[in-house]
Amino acid sequence: MKVGITLPQFSDDPAAALEAARRAERAGLDGVFCFDHLWPMGQPGRPALSPGPLLGALAASTTAISVGTLVARIGLLPDDVLVATLASVDRISGGRLIAGLGTGDHLSRAENEAFGVPFDPARIRRTRLGGVAGALGDLGVPVWVGGGQAPTVEVARAAGAAVNLWDADPDSVASLVASGLEVTWGGPVAGDAAAIAGRLGAVAAAGATWAVCGWPESIETVAEASGALAGGR
DSSP: OEEEEEOOOSSSOTHHHHHHHHHHHHHTOOEEEEOOOSSSTTOTTSOOOOHHHHHHHHHHHOSSSEEEEEEEETTSSOHHHHHHHHHHHHHHTTSOEEEEEEOOOGGGHHHHHHTTOOOOOHHHHHHHHHHHHHHHHHTTOOEEEEOOOHHHHHHHHHHTOEEEEESOOHHHHHHHHHTTOOEEEEEOOOSSHHHHHHHHHHHHHTTOSEEEEOSOSOHHHHHHHHHHHHHTO
16 A cells, blocks of 8 residues: 655645655655645635645656645636646656545535635536546546545546545445445544554555555654555565
């Protein structure tokens, strides 16, 4: 199982996110990922770096590590623009992009409405998600579809995409793997390397191909946990 982290992007200054990505690459982690929020969840007074430009900078600042969205939300950009943006990052990075996609939920509505972006009904968002996932898949870009609700899982299945489960238990991962889907996991981790390795190990045993740790207290501790996990196989 590959291991990555999300980056600190709730800031006006990209320096911390770029340095974190370089540290993650030096430490031997497999990927770094960006959220697609217009502000930190529930905190409209705080800034957030836009993932598109940040991904371009990450691609130019690293050489081997995967870069990705977790997730790019359908509806914030026109679908064709989102596909073109992510495809451009894939080319800039030399094929290192992972396109995590999602529909958002009721918690996302305030962000959209504050910026005058329509918030379509879930049925429409899922249809658009399928179109974007299919277009990126046709271009050879790996796609993860965020969320474990049954209708969204079926969008992933139809598009040949992986399903990303956020902070899910190992049984939920194993259930989807048993249904024939690739499953990736994301969520917060805490504690020392042994504790993190224990959590990641449970996810790996359930069949996840990736684990993306929410912005951790220590990149190096996550890397140590990942190394311990690999050494135990």
